[in-house]
Every structure is written in structure tokens, then in C-alpha cells.
Amino acid sequence: MSRATRRIVVAHLAERGMNPAEIAAELGVSRDTVRRDLAEAPPPAPAPEPEPAPPVAAGLLLPEHPQLADDLATLTAAFDARPEYAARFAIHQEAQRVRAWQARTAPATA
Incomplete structure (x- = not known):
């Protein structure tokens, strides 16, 4: 696994609540490697904003049903x-x- 891929995986596992020791054991790397990956990881990309639903009627918001x-x-x-x-x-x-x-x-x- 490439370093860039490992950083993404480490960040994902950390977001899911795993601690560095658990992540290290899961990926087969040292805890220091995991800590370094977490420290050097770029901030997570913001979640894309959902596209607004097309209006059923202008000025009238109706639930999708x-x-x-x-x-x-x-x-x-x-x-x-x-x-x-x-x-x-x-x-x-x-x-x-x-x-x-x-x-x-x-x-x-x-």
C-alpha cells in the first residue's frame, strides 16, 4: 500500500474511533507510523453540499412523497x-x- 493510500486509510480508521495502536495492528505498521500519518494527514475534505431538490412549485416547499x-x-x-x-x-x-x-x-x- 502506498504512503498516500495508507494515510487515507489511517485517517478513515481514526474517524471511526480506532486508536493508533488498533490502527497499527490492523495495517501491520508501527504505532509511530500511524501517529506520523495522523499528524501529517491533510485536513479532511469538506463534505459535498447536497444539490437542492428541484422545486415542485415555485415558492412552495413540499415534502418528497x-x-x-x-x-x-x-x-x-x-x-x-x-x-x-x-x-x-x-x-x-x-x-x-x-x-x-x-x-x-x-x-x-x-
């Missing part, structure tokens, strides 16, 4: 509208139904 995506596609096609307009329409319609239900079930005031 197959049924929700299918429902939005159905509404978008049915109304020949942009996804955000279809979502806005569906939300508005449901809010009107809830308001009507609340008005029917609200206790009468004297």
Missing part, C-alpha cells in the same frame, strides 16, 4: 396550470370547505 407528487401532477394537468397555481387552488378549495364546516359546527352564540 410519491402520492403528493402524483396528486400535484394530476391537478396541474387538469387545470392546465403551473404547479404553484394548481397547489394554490387546491389549498384554497380545501380551506373554504373547512371554513364552511367550522361555521356549521360552531356553537350558537346567544
